[in-house]
Amino acid sequence: MRIGFIGLGNMGRHMARHLIQAGHRVTVHDTRPEAAAEHLALGASWAGTPAACVADAELLITMLPNPRIVEEVLLRGGAAEALPAGARWIDMSTSTPAVADRIAADVLDRRGVRRLDAPVSGMAHGAEAGRLQIFVGGAADDFRACLPVLEAMGDPDKVLHVGPLGAGYTVKLMINLLWFTHLVATSEVLAMGTKAGVDLGVLRTSLLASPAASHLLEKDLLSVLVDGDYDDSFAMVLACKDLGLAVDLGRDLGVATELSALVEQIYRRSKAEHGDLAGEMSPVRLYEALAGREFRLPSPEEALLSTPA
Secondary structure, three states, X not given: OEEEEEOOXXXXXXXXXXXXXXXXXXXXXXXXXXXXXXXXXXXXEEOOOHHHHHOOOOEEEEOOOOHHHHHHHHHHOOHHHHOOOOOEEEEOOOXXXXXXXXXXXXXXXXXXXXXXXXXXXXXXXXHHHOOEEEEXXXXXXXXXXXXXXXXXXXXXXXXXXXXXXXXXXXXXXXXXHHHHHHHHHHXXXXXXXXXXXXXXXXXXXXXHOOOOOOHHHHHHOHHHHHHOOOOOOOEHHHHHXXXXXXXXXXXXXXXXXXXXXXXHHHHHHHHHHHOOOOEOOOHHHHHHHHHOOOOOOOXXXXXXXXXXX
């Protein structure tokens, strides 16, 4: 399939590579031409503008940082107008239905371009391994037609059709909102428990053995607890953007978002303190400061040395 791929960031660069390796004819574009070096080496073509990227495409895939840039690329960058009639567009960005609907109303509908929203979860390591979870909104026949392409980038068992257009965007926002909320709540619990004198490892083991166990505590937080890695593959500026979109959606729907708004405030405070490009788990550092210690589990070697003979 002839695919135009726009957005070669921490996630998109891996996704585009998998499509090339799956045998698709891929043309790539990014604001940074150097980001395409590995793709050109694998046989992809380079396009200097969004419009040029899609001029001969059967399918456009966008993987962009925020809704504003999605609209910029599709409308002012000319990609929507340049897409051949009858082509498809899959937006894999974390965006909103309103932006995609506006683009469709302005250009895509009159050109007969079909579309799907298909945001992803799985972090950069999932993108690199080709094991992303993909949540797809749109018509069932468009989903089936694009399924082989989606499976080239994601875990085939976790490429899910979640409903009509817009459902993919919504599911992704809800996943991120709940994950960020888990992170803040878990950090607060670890700060209180360890400051009260409970060993961090004992506290974590106890939580995992209880009804309060979570995937975040068992798996995701290990990068902090073991390596001191707050995951700078996804920046705080993007995390705050996603939280803002989720809170705005709740407001638009008339759903009270007291807890979500508080989590957003905590994330924005961390962004102000640790920087726009700090890792998405940086709010943990706020609670480490409150506890007066970093949350670190001993290495196996350190644990062995501390074990009584």
